[in-house]
Amino acid sequence: MTAPNVRHWARTVRWYLRELMGEAEYDRYCERHRHRHAGAPVPTRREYDALRTRRREERPEGRCC
Template sequence: MRTVRRVWGAVRWYARELTGEAECDRYCDRHRRHHPHAPVPTRREYEALRTLRREEHPQSRCC
């Protein structure tokens, strides 16, 4: 049973990292620490902020 939980935990971690859900959680945690009285953005608001940030600060990558 312990092995099944470990494997499931690893799969869950990978899926959250792949979909960006973990990144949203990290952002919300940081937001709560630095702005304790401000409302925490929803997932939809976070995605909109992330999209705006990427459009305003494009990064070109080589290789």
């Protein structure tokens, strides 16, 4: 394997793992928050997870249980 191929493979694996673990979702949320609420503090990852869980419980979408 050449060095560019290894770097491409490593970036692909990193992207996949970040999507799988939800890190990319939090990063996208932070960017939206900074854009829409300039100057307001960005919630921590823990606060974001609590918000997301609360929102899912309050408004279930397409869940049978």
